[in-house]
Amino acid sequence: MINFNPELYKSYTVIRRRYIPDEVITLNQDTIYYVSDELIVSGWKAIRLRQDISGGFSAYYPKLGIKTSKLFDGNGNLLYWYNDISELNxxxxxxxxTDLLIDLIVFPNKSIKILDFDEFADAIEKNYITKEQEIKALKSFHTLLDYIYNNDYATLQEPINELEKYLNSQSG
Structure with a gap:
């Protein structure tokens, strides 16, 4: 059981670095619920007004190089689970x-869609990312696929499911 405590983590800030497009954004509207060397759990609203996504919850796995997010539409319905291959310090x-560009969506029916390999290739070609980052991204992507193909993806989803239970217990 994770000991969620947003008050304890108010002083934490997530700073997101993207290479394509080239931007650094402080995600100061995110609520951080838990921080450790192994796991960070947050809740967030979409940065820009969007028709399709209103917000979600994320579980960052620093040692795995994976961020797993549960995304919702404007009515609070699950859209899909979105996975970013990343680097976290x-x-x-x-x-x-740091977003290392490779993304993977897991839909409610458990089908998957791999995204942005073209951007990953562009980043390599233009030397936006280092050789070490390339290797880390590919190994992290392999790890993510292992979770999915070995029917263990629920392990990555569990902290978010626990957060939702925690939030429901706080509201009622």
Whole structure:
């Protein structure tokens, strides 16, 4: 059981680095519910107004190089689970999240869609990412596929499911 405590983690901030498009954004509207070397759990609203996505919850796995997110539409219905291959480092209370471009969607029917390999190739070609980041991204992607193909993806989803139970217990 995870001991969620948003008050304890108020001083933490997620800073997201993307290479394509090239941007660094402080996600200061995110609510951080839990932080450890193994796991970070947050809730968030979409940064920009969107018709399709209103927000969601994310579980960052720093050592795996995977961020698993549950995305909702404007009515609070599950759209899909979105997985970012990433790099994550701590600098004090700053959580530096670097998107390594490879993404994978898991739909409610358990089908998958792999995204942005073209962007990953462009980033390699233009030397946006280092050789070490390329290797880490490919190994992390392989790990994510192992979770899915070995029917163990629920392990990555579990912290988010626990957070939803926690939030429901706090509201009622």
């Amino acid at each position: 701590f600098n004090g209370n700053d959580i530096n999240f």
